[in-house]
Amino acid sequence: MMSETVQTAIPARRSQPLRPILMAGPAVLFLVVFFVWPLLDNGMRSFSTGDGGFTFSRYVSLLTDSFYLRVTAETVSLSAGVTVISVLIGYPVAYFLVRKSGRWAGVIIFLLIAPLLTSIIMRTFGWQVLFARRGLVNNLLVDHLGILSAPLRLTNSPEIAVAALVHVLVPFMVLSISTVLQGVDIRLEESAKILGAGRFRTFWEVTLPLSLDGIGTGAILVFMIANGSFVTLVLLGGGLQTLPLMIYQQFNTTRDFGMASAMSTILLVIAVFCLFLQLRLVRRRGA
Amino acid sequence: MTIITRRHFIGGSAAVGAGLITGGMPRFANAQAGEITVTAFGGVWEEAVRTCFAAPFEAKTKAKANVSLGGPPQWLAQVEAESANPPVDVLIMTPDLALTAAKADLVDDFTVEKLPNLAKIPQELTDSVMGKGTIFDYGVGGITFHKERVENAPKSFAEFVDRVADGEFVASVPSISYAVTPIMLIWAMANALGGGVNNVDPFFDAMAKMKDNLVFWAGPNDFFNHLSSGEAELGIYFDGRTWNHYDSGATWIDFLNPEEGGALNGVAVQKPKNADPLAWDYINEVLDAENQTKFADIMNYGVTNTDVVYSEKLKPRITPWQKTAFPPYEQIAEVRNEWVDRWNREIGR
Numbered sequence: 001m002m003s004e005t006v007q008t009a010i011p012a013r014r015s016q017p018l019r020p021i022l023m024a025g026p027a028v029l030f031l032v033v034f035f036v037w038p039l040l041d042n043g044m045r046s047f048s049t050g051d052g053g054f055t056f057s058r059y060v061s062l063l064t065d066s067f068y069l070r071v072t073a074e075t076v077s078l079s080a081g082v083t084v085i086s087v088l089i090g091y092p093v094a095y096f097l098v099r100k101s102g103r104w105a106g107v108i109i110f111l112l113i114a115p116l117l118t119s120i121i122m123r124t125f126g127w128q129v130l131f132a133r134r135g136l137v138n139n140l141l142v143d144h145l146g147i148l149s150a151p152l153r154l155t156n157s158p159e160i161a162v163a164a165l166v167h168v169l170v171p172f173m174v175l176s177i178s179t180v181l182q183g184v185d186i187r188l189e190e191s192a193k194i195l196g197a198g199r200f201r202t203f204w205e206v207t208l209p210l211s212l213d214g215i216g217t218g219a220i221l222v223f224m225i226a227n228g229s230f231v232t233l234v235l236l237g238g239g240l241q242t243l244p245l246m247i248y249q250q251f252n253t254t255r256d257f258g259m260a261s262a263m264s265t266i267l268l269v270i271a272v273f274c275l276f277l278q279l280r281l282v283r284r285r286g287a
Numbered sequence: 288m289t290i291i292t293r294r295h296f297i298g299g300s301a302a303v304g305a306g307l308i309t310g311g312m313p314r315f316a317n318a319q320a321g322e323i324t325v326t327a328f329g330g331v332w333e334e335a336v337r338t339c340f341a342a343p344f345e346a347k348t349k350a351k352a353n354v355s356l357g358g359p360p361q362w363l364a365q366v367e368a369e370s371a372n373p374p375v376d377v378l379i380m381t382p383d384l385a386l387t388a389a390k391a392d393l394v395d396d397f398t399v400e401k402l403p404n405l406a407k408i409p410q411e412l413t414d415s416v417m418g419k420g421t422i423f424d425y426g427v428g429g430i431t432f433h434k435e436r437v438e439n440a441p442k443s444f445a446e447f448v449d450r451v452a453d454g455e456f457v458a459s460v461p462s463i464s465y466a467v468t469p470i471m472l473i474w475a476m477a478n479a480l481g482g483g484v485n486n487v488d489p490f491f492d493a494m495a496k497m498k499d500n501l502v503f504w505a506g507p508n509d510f511f512n513h514l515s516s517g518e519a520e521l522g523i524y525f526d527g528r529t530w531n532h533y534d535s536g537a538t539w540i541d542f543l544n545p546e547e548g549g550a551l552n553g554v555a556v557q558k559p560k561n562a563d564p565l566a567w568d569y570i571n572e573v574l575d576a577e578n579q580t581k582f583a584d585i586m587n588y589g590v591t592n593t594d595v596v597y598s599e600k601l602k603p604r605i606t607p608w609q610k611t612a613f614p615p616y617e618q619i620a621e622v623r624n625e626w627v628d629r630w631n632r633e634i635g636r
Contacts, residue, residue: 134517
């Protein structure tokens with residue numbers, strides 16, 4: 001009661017709620033200090049010569065040297081490939097989860113999320129143990145079944161790196177798609193069937209367009225994470241050369257921080273550009 | 288509904304500020320009591336640094352040695368960024384980065400006046416980092432192999448290359464992302480095969496011959512996984528880590544120093560300029576014979592104080608540094624980036 005009385009006595013100007021812009025102040029400050037400023041600093045370093053001068057040479061190398069162009073292309077194609085495979089695997093799983101799993105839904109979600117609770121390093125080592133030259137799969141094929149006379153070289157290859165990335169990232173795709181699929185009114189699908197559409201046409205013209213938002217969200221998530229993936233490629237990459245690996249090398253081996261900054265700027269631009277394209281695509285298809 | 292007013296906001300901010308200030312007070316008080324920050328790699332390294340160097344330092348000076356975990360590139364970057372007030376008082380560095388720090392005048396000169404135990408360290412090891420630090424510990428990059436899968440292991444780099452190229456073994460070698468690969472693999476193999484710091488063609492030719500039978504390790508544990516999982520039968524690795532695996536139960540692992548001499552991979556200790564003068568006391572403990580003996584026992588790596596007498600267990604394991612190939616660190620640092628670029632284009636992993 002007392003506080004109410006005091007509040008009433010204070011002039012209205014002093015007890016006004018903080019203006020929205022002031023309320024946003026801490027968040028804006030946080031973003032400026034921990035996001036905008038480091039990005040600007042990183043960008044400036046990529047143009048800076050050792051003696052404080054200005055140079056475009058790093059970007060010229062990155063954008064004209066066939067080696068660096070190949071690295072950039074490999075980075076984008078790896079991320080795109082992992083995204084496409086994740087959609088192809090994730091969509092049926094999400095569809096089953098939402099439409100067919102019934103009381104098993106909780107178990108399926110647990111199985112999807114459980115791997116995320118394990119360290120990515122442990123999951124990656126798991127692939128090594130399974131597919132090593134003297135690992136479980138090769139021992140089965142060579143020693144127990146006698147199908148092969150010599151073990152296959154399965155690890156340290158681009159294929160196994162892609163498989164391991166898909167393994168890590170598919171749960172993000174499934175969860176993104178299933179969330180949207182849950183919101184799709186099943187009566188729309190039933191109406192399409194009543195009007196004569198088959199199961200495939202119902203899916204293609206009703207369910208899929210209505211779930212594009214989920215695919216878009218999942219694709220963005222998977223693409224972004226794959227674009228910056230490091231541990232899996234370091235341990236299983238087998239010949240893949242991507243920008244994150246090259247950035248690490250610039251820091252750890254050559255200590256060329258300017259080149260690392262330029263590479264990270266290129267990586268960021270690629271990520272933003274692909275994000276823009278994916279959003280455009282999803283919005284156009286959704287419309 | 289709670290309405291946040293300007294008064295609440297200012298009051299809350301003041302409380303947070305006061306909390307931060309009072310929270311900072313103990314740190315200030317500690318600093319007054321004598322406290323330095325020293326560096327260590329993770330795992331058994333940290334344990335050894337705490338036991339063998341930090342504990343005797345604290346006992347003698349009554350000051351505290353905080354151990355910062357990480358790696359040389361990170362510590363050097365930190366010192367470069369804040370050279371007037373370095374966040375670490377003692378650096379442990381790979382020799383090439385120690386030279387980078389020395390050339391950039393980021394570290395102090397080592398003298399016997401400041402460090403009495405420096406007199407017991409061979410002069411070559413101090414000279415190798417321009418006298419602005421010294422090598423106190425070293426490993427040898429040689430041939431580590433799975434005894435049960437490799438009979439009659441290669442005795443030299445040349446034999447290693449020939450037998451891997453012939454497909455007799457799959458070998459695991461360090462990838463170019465591992466910081467000392469230019470020294471322990473590129474230079475060491477080029478040197479052993481008739482090249483040197485100005486001619487690494489023999490190394491790249493050898494890698495081309497072996498390429499179908501190579502896997503690459505990104506970190507030391509990765510190498511062990513390659514051998515234990517059967518991905519590779521042998522490889523280029525460190526003696527000390529090999530014996531650590533052996534002592535941990537992997538009795539199938541063995542190491543040999545190639546006939547041409549494996550590369551000496553030294554660990555240098557340095558003091559950043561403007562670091563706390565107490566760092567000298569700590570570094571003197573690092574160079575002490577008794578402390579180094581304990582350190583060698585834990586780490587299975589060679590140490591450099593000439594008064595050190597290794598235990599019976601360690602004697603057959605430690606390669607005297609004179610029997611290693613001593614890399615020309617300074618020259619390697621000048622061409623390292625060219626080698627890395629060539630590796631990226633020709634080997635790519």
